[in-house]
Amino acid sequence: MSEPISIRGVTRRFGRTLALDTVDLEVAAGEFVALVGPSGCGKTTLLRIAADLVAPTTGEVRIGDAPPAQARRSRLLGFVSQRPAVLPWKRAVDDVAFTQRITGRRGFAPADLLRDFGLKGHEEKRPAQLSGGMVQRVNIASAIAHDPQVLLMDEPFAALDEMKREEIGDWFATELQVRPKTVLFVTHHIDEAVILADRIVVFSAAPGRILEVVQVRRPRPRGPEFRQDSVFVETAAHIRGLLFARGGVPA
Amino acid sequence: MIEVPSDPTQQAATALAAEPAIRREDGARRALGLVLRIVAPLASILALWYLAIYFSALPAFVIPRPERVLQTLVNDRSFITVHLVETLKVATIGFILSNVVGIGLAVLFLAFPIGRQIIMPAAITLRNMPYVALVTVLVLAFGDSLGSKVTIVVLAGFFPVLVNTSRGLQAADPVALDRMRVLNASWLETFLHVRLPYALPFIVSAQEITGSGSIIVAIAAEWMISSTGLGYIINRAMQQYRGDQVYAVAFLAALLSFGVYALVHFIGERLNWQSAQTDRA
Numbered sequence: 001m002s003e004p005i006s007i008r009g010v011t012r013r014f015g016r017t018l019a020l021d022t023v024d025l026e027v028a029a030g031e032f033v034a035l036v037g038p039s040g041c042g043k044t045t046l047l048r049i050a051a052d053l054v055a056p057t058t059g060e061v062r063i064g065d066a067p068p069a070q071a072r073r074s075r076l077l078g079f080v081s082q083r084p085a086v087l088p089w090k091r092a093v094d095d096v097a098f099t100q101r102i103t104g105r106r107g108f109a110p111a112d113l114l115r116d117f118g119l120k121g122h123e124e125k126r127p128a129q130l131s132g133g134m135v136q137r138v139n140i141a142s143a144i145a146h147d148p149q150v151l152l153m154d155e156p157f158a159a160l161d162e163m164k165r166e167e168i169g170d171w172f173a174t175e176l177q178v179r180p181k182t183v184l185f186v187t188h189h190i191d192e193a194v195i196l197a198d199r200i201v202v203f204s205a206a207p208g209r210i211l212e213v214v215q216v217r218r219p220r221p222r223g224p225e226f227r228q229d230s231v232f233v234e235t236a237a238h239i240r241g242l243l244f245a246r247g248g249v250p251a
Numbered sequence: 252m253i254e255v256p257s258d259p260t261q262q263a264a265t266a267l268a269a270e271p272a273i274r275r276e277d278g279a280r281r282a283l284g285l286v287l288r289i290v291a292p293l294a295s296i297l298a299l300w301y302l303a304i305y306f307s308a309l310p311a312f313v314i315p316r317p318e319r320v321l322q323t324l325v326n327d328r329s330f331i332t333v334h335l336v337e338t339l340k341v342a343t344i345g346f347i348l349s350n351v352v353g354i355g356l357a358v359l360f361l362a363f364p365i366g367r368q369i370i371m372p373a374a375i376t377l378r379n380m381p382y383v384a385l386v387t388v389l390v391l392a393f394g395d396s397l398g399s400k401v402t403i404v405v406l407a408g409f410f411p412v413l414v415n416t417s418r419g420l421q422a423a424d425p426v427a428l429d430r431m432r433v434l435n436a437s438w439l440e441t442f443l444h445v446r447l448p449y450a451l452p453f454i455v456s457a458q459e460i461t462g463s464g465s466i467i468v469a470i471a472a473e474w475m476i477s478s479t480g481l482g483y484i485i486n487r488a489m490q491q492y493r494g495d496q497v498y499a500v501a502f503l504a505a506l507l508s509f510g511v512y513a514l515v516h517f518i519g520e521r522l523n524w525q526s527a528q529t530d531r532a
Contacts, residue, residue: 051433072435085430089448089524102434136372143430 009059018207027100030180034193037203078148080156084139107147108206173221261443312494326354337480342469344406353412408461419453455519463508
């Protein structure tokens with residue numbers, strides 16, 4: 001089963017800089033929540049706190065009813081980094097399998113996952129032999145290979161071209177129907193957030209504070225036709241309004 | 252004017268016929284390049300050598316002719332071989348221990364950062380102490396023994412290994428380290444699968460320094476304290492005005508040192524993921 005995420009009064013300082021200012025957020029089990037906001041607003045920091053890569057200065061995060069460190073030890077977490085975390089000497093298929101070897105969990109068959117991400121025929125290649133977008137797709141596959149219950153994704157599709165971005169977005173939308181997971185998803189792409197997420201958390205410019213939590217009033221999964229839907233248009237416009245009104249340019 | 256065959260198959264045939272000719276030319280050029288790469292350095296060294304003899308007007312026991320040195324290498328081969336084996340023994344053991352100490356300390360510092368604060372000042376002090384002083388103490392303590400000579404080689408050799416390995420172990424991509432942490436990998440798994448492979452190119456370049464250095468330092472140690480080894484031959488030859496022998500040993504040592512460097516480099520290239528990475532498919 002997937003686990004809820006509870007973020008209570010989380011702040012984070014780096015030296016004298018306040019990166020996150022008192023963030024409270026409850027994410028239900030199996031819910032998909034996108035985080036949008038201007039660059040440097042602390043979205044990534046919040047994600048890293050949930051992944052137990054950074055400690056909050058004050059406040060706490062709980063995944064299920066335990067701290068992130070416990071979730072990490074129970075191998076509940078999948079963290080998709082913005083910059084690829086693949087190992088340069090490993091072939092794509094070995095890199096995906098490596099995640100399973102370390103976690104001792106066989107989630108997805110590595111070859112199937114790579115095929116789903118459009119990497120058929122590239123399984124035996126190393127990162128230097130692949131394009132930047134392909135490496136990022138291997139990175140996504142490697143990060144989720146053990147089928148974690150909680151997905152923490154930091155601009156996972158930023159390096160992908162528009163077509164692959166939609167394809168892989170669709171893959172996640174479908175996959176989450178079959179095997180629900182709790183997702184925290186950082187993105188700069190408002191349309192993407194509206195298509196994929198149940199709720200979208202809009203952050204202010206630094207120090208990051210939650211401006212508004214926007215509900216997308218249409219159940220998931222949403223197909224390509226959703227882009228023409230009035231709910232899509234209005235929700236996206238509302239988020240843009242929030243971001244631009246505050247002078248925070250969504251980079 | 253060049254005649255262009257109008258028939259396409261004929262065109263293809265001409266192209267095919269031209270290809271081996273190009274390849275042959277390529278092969279010849281490569282062979283010439285190889286010869287030049289071997290002959291040119293040898294020729295330049297010999298030319299400088301003869302010029303030095305001619306212009307310096309130094310006696311033959313200070314600067315013997317190359318052919319005389321070669322003759323000595325052949326005539327004294329059994330004598331030289333005995334001592335060469337001694338030198339190789341000191342250098343090899345010293346080289347291995349340099350790595351054990353250097354890599355061992357680097358891993359220790361990674362696992363227990365406090366160790367760096369405790370041990371590093373001592374290592375740097377040892378490093379900066381004049382070897383002659385160390386050698387004197389070692390001889391007083393252990394005399395002319397394998398142990399004292401190996402110790403000198405290790406003292407000279409472990410530091411580059413330590414510094415390079417340490418740097419290499421810190422060179423792992425932080426994103427990859429984050430990945431290992433989120434996956435709850437153990438310290439050993441992270442070390443073996445991420446830190447060590449990232450450190451490998453650094454460790455290899457340390458071997459290039461320490462490998463050839465071990466031979467040179469072993470000879471220097473023998474020269475100072477020993478009655479065996481190539482260093483001892485140089486010492487003895489000097490006293491007997493046998494410049495030819497000094498040169499013969501120097502030549503042999505340089506060759507050996509170069510050979511070790513080449514070997515380490517060759518093995519390193521095969522171990523190095525950075526070079527494996529560039530062979531694009």
